[in-house]
Amino acid sequence: MVGAEDPETFFETAPPLRDADAVRTKLQEFNARNSIISAGGVDRRPTVCVTSGGTTVPLEQRCVRYIDNFSSGHRGAASTEYFLKAGYAVIFLHRRGSCQPYCRFLPDDSFLKFLDVNEESKVQVAESHQTAVKESIWDYCKVGYGGGSLLKLQFTTIFEYLQLLRMVATSVSTVGQRGMFYLAAAVSDFYVPWDSMAKHKIQSAGGPPEMRLSQVPKMLAVLRDQWAPLAFCVSFKLETNSDILVQKADMALNKYKMNIVVANLLATYKEQVIIVTNGARNTVRRRNSDEDLEEQIIKLLAQKHSKYICGSQMDATRV
Numbered sequence: 001m002v003g004a005e006d007p008e009t010f011f012e013t014a015p016p017l018r019d020a021d022a023v024r025t026k027l028q029e030f031n032a033r034n035s036i037i038s039a040g041g042v043d044r045r046p047t048v049c050v051t052s053g054g055t056t057v058p059l060e061q062r063c064v065r066y067i068d069n070f071s072s073g074h075r076g077a078a079s080t081e082y083f084l085k086a087g088y089a090v091i092f093l094h095r096r097g098s099c100q101p102y103c104r105f106l107p108d109d110s111f112l113k114f115l116d117v118n119e120e121s122k123v124q125v126a127e128s129h130q131t132a133v134k135e136s137i138w139d140y141c142k143v144g145y146g147g148g149s150l151l152k153l154q155f156t157t158i159f160e161y162l163q164l165l166r167m168v169a170t171s172v173s174t175v176g177q178r179g180m181f182y183l184a185a186a187v188s189d190f191y192v193p194w195d196s197m198a199k200h201k202i203q204s205a206g207g208p209p210e211m212r213l214s215q216v217p218k219m220l221a222v223l224r225d226q227w228a229p230l231a232f233c234v235s236f237k238l239e240t241n242s243d244i245l246v247q248k249a250d251m252a253l254n255k256y257k258m259n260i261v262v263a264n265l266l267a268t269y270k271e272q273v274i275i276v277t278n279g280a281r282n283t284v285r286r287r288n289s290d291e292d293l294e295e296q297i298i299k300l301l302a303q304k305h306s307k308y309i310c311g312s313q314m315d316a317t318r319v
């Protein structure tokens, strides 16, 4: 593995986003839609950028093989629903094909299980799933789809993810200026730089390939220091060894000046997380199998975010 690259080199050498202009337009429209002009100036609804799913690291430019990161996107999708319910506008930056808000309960194998054909040969939702589907559609229309308060952006590779994150942070003032980043995506630590990557499919005839992975620049530091210094930043720390979890979360909190780090273990991440802030550690546990752990997490974060915004406004009036 070679040492950490600097962020500028990463972006200069990354393949440019194909649909950058279209994304920029969507972000501008979202920003305008969710900034309400009041008599006293611009009065913004709280906004959060939720990142979700794992980034890939391609091994070939015309990619056949890639390294992946563990994440179904369930946490990000569930959290998006609870943020919308709490009155937030949400940019849902997610891995293509990963779990989606309001569709978390669709069966993995076949959504046909949700459907029946009635006597008039019309397709309808099966009786057994009526309530779940009705509630999801209702919530989706009311707070998400219909209200214009949910913007979905997709990534697959680490190159796409970091370019999109930078665009959101630097061009959406409702997020960058005291909005929230909720960074639940599982982001690659190592990658193959584009210019040293094989162009075509690596051939097995040449024997086992040898490749050097480079370290992905520490973008949490760049997000905090350059892209969005005023944002309320929540990052996630995933470990497999419980002995080092809180210590690693503390390190991330201090090194990258995060407001909160949500620490979780691979073995128990669906059941409990530790919310690590400066000076406090709060374990949040799922109370029963009907409850989403994310409901409690978002409630807590929304409270802390709201205090953060109030504190910043007080500071501004004191100046």
Ligand code: 9Z3
Pocket: 053, 070, 071, 072, 073, 074, 075, 076, 183, 184, 185, 186, 187, 188, 235, 236, 237, 238, 239, 264, 269
């Ligand atoms: C997480 O720790 C998420 O909670 C999970 C959610 C990925 C475990 P699912 O999507 O899983 O519901 O299946 N996300 C952050 C993982 C990560 O890569 N964190 C980096 C680290 O731990 C910091 S960016 O070093």
